[in-house]
Amino acid sequence: MTTPEELRTAIAEAMPQAVADLERLVRIPSIAFDGYDPTPVRASAEATAEILEAAGFGGVRLIELPGGVDHPAVYGEVPGPAGASSVLLYAHHDVQPEGPPERWTSPPFEPVVRDGRLYGRGSSDDKAGIVVHAAAMRAFDGRPPVTVKVLVEGEEEAGTQHLPFLIEGHRELLAADVLCIADGGNWRTGVPALEVSIRGVVDVRVTVRTADLAVHSGVYGGPAPDALSALARILANLHDDSGEVAIAGLARLPWHGIEVDEAEFRRDARLRPGVRLLGHGSIAERLWSAPAVSVLGIDAPGVREASNQLVPEARAKVSLRIAPGEDPERALDLLTEHVLAHAPWGVEVQVERGEGGAGIRLGDDGPAYAAMTRAMELAYGRPPVRTGSGGSVPLVPVLARAFPEAEILIYGAADERSQYHSVDESVDLGDLERTALAEALLWRELAGT
Ligand SMILES: [Zn+2]
Incomplete structure (x- = not known):
């Protein structure tokens, strides 16, 4: 079988093509949002299909997506030796709008x-993932030691519809022992990471009514309440005085992984100097395995339009990140119970319930996790750290449901500066090359186990 050193050389040789492929993809403004030309x-x-084919995928x-939505995904595969794992x-090949x-x-679409x-x-998000997969296949000359399938989605940034x-709908086509999601990132440049924890998210819209009509605040104020003050009381009760989420009964998991440095966190979150962090426990736990509640917006008269009237109705959108x-x-x-109880x-x-998406804790004790740990150690010279995602990643729970037996690995070429x-x-x-090498080494490890 191909040795790790042979793979290292082959990946190094594949890099000029990988960079050219990435430049080609970056030139295409593939924004799949509503209102953008598809x-x-x-x-x-x-272009993705051509790159995968040239790399050796068959x-x-x-x-094509249903309903005439012109955001196609791309699929390819290479069968491994008989009995090999898969x-x-x-x-994903779509991108965020450029801002x-x-x-x-x-310029955003002129790679440099x-x-x-x-x-x-x-x-980095996520055309790097495409060229990582292509480079790993190139390193094996199109003959990998495991069965390799590839799915490149075309509207990841634009929704989960x-x-x-x-x-x-393609369960048999996509079924595999190990699912490699190259849409994560390194912890720092040169420091590999595997993402093991993803929070879920739900939201509600809370509407408070106090009167049928706005009336004069001088004539009626005192005995008659206004809706905005009542709403403010409800919202104020979402946290306790320490800033901990006050909604009783929500799950919170312990965190075993990388710690987040407070100074770095404060800097990245752009916090003002005197602002204290909310809640208790490690910052990583609060970010990745504990709930978080935020008020995202309020509908009420704006300050400029405010007149001497008691506001009869006010509305807020509340977002709750869940463990x-x-x-x-x-x-x-x-x-909902908490909001109603504090009115x-x-x-x-x-209370109108919004969309909900579950989070997931991935296993880190399976053979693929161990294989990727060894692969990353060889590629980066250090083992991966365990990280989490505070934001939801709808794909992962969907994959876990469709393929309950499969192990899921989340990594990628991005880093903290991406x-x-x-x-x-x-x-x-350098990280693009190390990620591609780690992926090639993973296949080798999986073939050997
Ligand atoms: Zn992405």
Whole structure:
């Protein structure tokens, strides 16, 4: 079998092509959001298919979405030796809108390398994932020691509407022992990570009514309450005085993984100097395995339009991040009960439940996790750290449901400087190479176990 050193050399040789492939993909503004022309999304699917085919994938084809939605996914596969285990590689070829072009140091869709990093929209999220998969296949000359399937989605950034069609509708095609999601990232440049914990999210809209009509605040104020004050009391009770989430009964898991440095966190969160962190426990636990509640917006008269009237109705959107494994419906019940229980003065309160998405805690004691740990140690010279995601990643619970026996690994070429979703998105080309090498070494490890 190919030795690790042979793979290291082969990946190094595949890098010029990988960088050229990434530049080609970054030039295509494949934004799958509503209101954007889908033509570039199809073009990036076609370019992805060509890149995968040139790297050695067979049976490469586009998977069209239903309802005439022009955001095709791309599929390809290479069968391994008889009896070999199988991996499904995932990435997405659509990107976030570029934001204000004048805030980019160089144009978002004109790839450019500065100081060893390739800049451009999608360079890290997630066109890097596509070229990582292609480079790993190249390193084996199109003859991998395990069965390799690849799925590159075309509207990851734009919604989850077609995920069930894509995953559950192609269960037999996609089934594999190990699911490799190359849409995560390194902890720091050169420090690999495996993401093991993803929070879920639910939200509600809370409407408070106190009167049929706005009336004069001088004539009626005092005895008559206003809806905004009542809503403020409800919202104030979402946290206790220490800032801990006050909604009773929500799950919270212990955290065993990388710790988050407070100074770095404060800097990244752009917090003002005197602002204290909320709640208790380690910062990583609070971020990745505990609930978090935030008020996202309020509908009420704005200050400029405010007149001397008692506000009769006010509305807020409340978002609740939930611990991995927490049932979203149960969390919505608890949040709704909490809101209703804290309504003051007999005011009318209506709670509309929004969408809910579950989080997940991934296993880190399976053979694929161990194999990827060894692979990353060889590729990076250090083992991966365990990280989590505070935001939800709808794909992962969908995959876990469709393939309950499969092990899921989340990693990627991005790092803490990648600024994905923001301006000046970039990927470190050294990490791109190390990620591709780790993936190739993973296949080798899986073939040996
Ligand atoms: Zn992504």
